[in-house]
Amino acid sequence: MKPVRKAVFPVAGLGTRSLPATKVMPKEMLTIVDRPLIQYAVEEAREAGIEQMIFVTGRGKGALEDHFDIAYELEATMKARGKSLEPLEATRFPPGAVVSVRQQEPLGLGHAVWCARDVVGDEPFAVLLPDDLMVGRPGCLAQMVEAYNKVGGNIVCAQDVAPERTASYGIITPGARDGRLTEVKGLVEKPKPEEAPSTLGVVGRYILQPEIMEILGNIGKGAGGEIQLTDGMAALIGTQPFHGLTFDGDRHDCGDRTGFVIANLALGLARDDVGPAVRAYLADL
Template sequence: MQKVKKAIIPAAGLGTRFLPATKAMPKEMLPIIDKPTIQYIVEEAVESGIEDIIIVTGKGKRAIEDHFDHAFELESNLEMKGKLKLLEEVQRTSKVDIHYIRQKEPKGLGHAVWCARRFIGQEPFAVLLGDDIVRAETPCLKQMITQYEAVSSAILGVQPVPDGETGRYGIVAPASQNGRLYEVAGLVEKPPAGQAPSNLAILGRYILPPEIFGILDSQEEGSGGEIQLTDAIARLALEQQVYAYNFQGTRYDVGEKLGFILTTLDFAVANPELRGATLKAIQELLVKEGAAPEIFLRDLRARDVSDWSSRSTG
């Protein structure tokens, strides 16, 4: 069995939900506290044992390449001023072996993955979407690789979402269940309200076999007039077994405004240097809005603060 050593990170989207901020800045470079969202994704891949990463970019995404390159003048300045901890943090981003390819037309996620076919070759590979940050004790992708090594088949990262939100995701129709692992009977991309086969949503993590590229070669446009990866995986499931894994950890949707705001708040509260000031600012805002900060803060302390953020992100 070949091990999963390569990963694709699609980053060619236009980021229209964050305009005008993304007019000149890739949405993947928008920071959660002091780190671009795409860096969280790259770090998860590296911590999961991925050795080669290809980022599929588009026009106006050069800042991503610059971020993961050496910045000699900046690094020299930090070293000269004795800011060695900050220097180490800056240099971390340039030690990863990253490749780049452009998606020349905005044809959807399936097409973006297909663009990396020559880089992947005949190996199993991972796909990590930049809109989904997962905070977990064991990296989400590492959990999935462990499952892949047990079943040697495609694995989709899923978590249950509220029934009213199934229309936002690719949804799995499970056939059978073994703990957190499901055999997949079928998949539906963004099913209409009331027509979802389950509430298990595919949340930005995949391990796929190279056979998916042959399917994507002939994949027709689907939801939104784009080539959908979910549709191609549904065809793959007709030829070989596909599994879904309900991964452990908190998933954050940073691809839309509310999710981005809640993620930033959650990460700020989890940061020892920012926690106190952030909670104080939240309390002052609640008072200003006529809410009850004592009840809110008591509830916040009584449970994992990440639950508060994930209420809106699935």
């Protein structure tokens, strides 16, 4: 069983749910307290042992690559003024550790993942959606890698969703359960509540085997006229081990305005430097 060393970040989306903030700035660069969403996702991947970050980008997304590059002028100015470079340490990587490929057309999440096929090669890989901010210790992907090292195959992050919200998620047809691990017998993309096989939804984190790339290259369009990652994963069920891991932590949907505000509050309150002032302000309200 090969280790999970690579992670794909599909970051080519237009961020229409967050307009006008995302008119000229990538949605993944929106900040939660003092770090952009993409940095939270990359730090989560690093904690899980990921060695290479693969950004699937589009036009106007250069800020994502710049964020993880060396900023010579900024660093020289900070050094000259006696300021610590510690806040920048998490944005520095050795050459080759961050690579980018283009998704030239908005054909769906499955297509975005398929665009990274040449960099992924014949290895298992993770997929992280930065919109989904996962907060936990250890991080979500680290929990999934731990489970992967035990059962292998494919693993998705699972979360119980409200029955009326099943049409917003890929929904699992569950099999045997072992603690937080659930065998995946089937996957349905965005079913109506009355047609959903469960309320266990797939959210924002995946560990997949490389065979999915050939499937994604041939399945064609699914729900919404897009190439759906869920359809590709469904084709693997029965041929490889497939499980859902219920994440022990909190999830914030930061592609949604309400989720974005709540995430800033939650993470701000949890910090020693800004938490007391935020808590005092909320108490006054």
